Amino acid sequence: MAAAATIAVAALGGVAFGSLPADGVGVVTVADAVDPAGLYNEAQSKFANGDVAGGLAALQKALTLAPADTDALALQAIWADQLEEASVSNAALGRLRVLNPLLATTARNVISGVATAAQIVPDTTPKPVSGRVAIVVLGFGLNANGKMAPELVNRVTAGKAQSEITTAAPIVVTGGVPKNGITEAAAMKNWLVENGVDSGRILTEDKSGSTVANAQNTSEILRAKGIRDIILVTSPNHIRRGAADFGATGLRVVGTLTTATDLSKYLTPLTKDQTRGIRLEATRAARIPATHQPGALPQNLPDPGPGLLTDLGGQVLKQLLDAGSSAIGSGTEG
Secondary structure, three states, rough: EEEEEEEEEOOOOOEEEOOHHHHHHHOOOOOHHHHHHHHHHHHHHHOOOOOHHHHHHHHHHHHHOOOOHHHHEEEEEEEHHOOOOOOHHHHHHHHHHHHHHHHHHHHHHHHHHHHHOOOOOOOOOOOOOOOOOOEEOOOOOOOOOOOOHHHHHHHHHHHHHHHHOOOOEEEEOOOOEEEEEHHHHHHHHHHHHHOOOOOHHEEEOOOOOOOOHHHHHHHHHHHHHOEEEEEEOOOOOOHHHHHHHHHHHOOOEEEEEOOOOOHHOOOOOOOOHHHHHHHHHHHOOOOOOOOOOOOOOOOOOOOOOOOHHHHHHHHHHHHHHOOOOOOOEEOOOO
């Protein structure tokens, strides 16, 4: 019996769709084999599980099929830096600058933010910082009655001490998750005002429920005021993660201040290998998607221009041929 199958390839999405042969035999599909979204998701899963090399290998396969996927290029630049593969990281950044300059800047912010965070040594002494800067105090879960936990009192006390050194800096108090009708940010603001700080100096970020959201929301508040530099105030066990998240949003952490809680445990800067966790979270703060929808075109694709569709389609077909797919061309079986 003779049977024929033809394949139409949507190359930018990396999806191949089967067509019905003349005898009405069912559709042939190879979408799973060539979908770059699946490879992107595989890479993100590997990064989350600490397999950086495996994640980069999956990204490279995805970019072979969809070289204009800017999210994949951003991740390649960021995670190649984790393995100190400078040539790979720089090449990805170079390609990204052409396709999406804003995302290229975001990727660089993640890389530099993680590097800066890794070198932070927690310090309980406020220090002067020049230039236009804001003090950002990170929240901590309230008690069920809406009262501040002791560690949050420690953080806001440190923020007040810093405000007495940098007297022109606004103070941003952060944190949502209300308890008994009050948010972390509101509780901190109330404490500051009760302890002599002018309420007009205090900005509240009271929508967030995580450090990632703290960073994203605070960056929007400060960007509207033309402020990029911050002094970050939190606990020693939180300062590096917080700094990486805030750096990923484009804010520059130019100073830090911490509480004294368990200070001695965190006095050694992080090694490169120890930055994997904060790097992963920083990509979330930078709003690089955790997943792509299988079968969908990558987001933020540029106009491909002449030749790109043909080139990509050829790569997809070559991969299928190399794999010995029976779905390509026509065949005869007796």
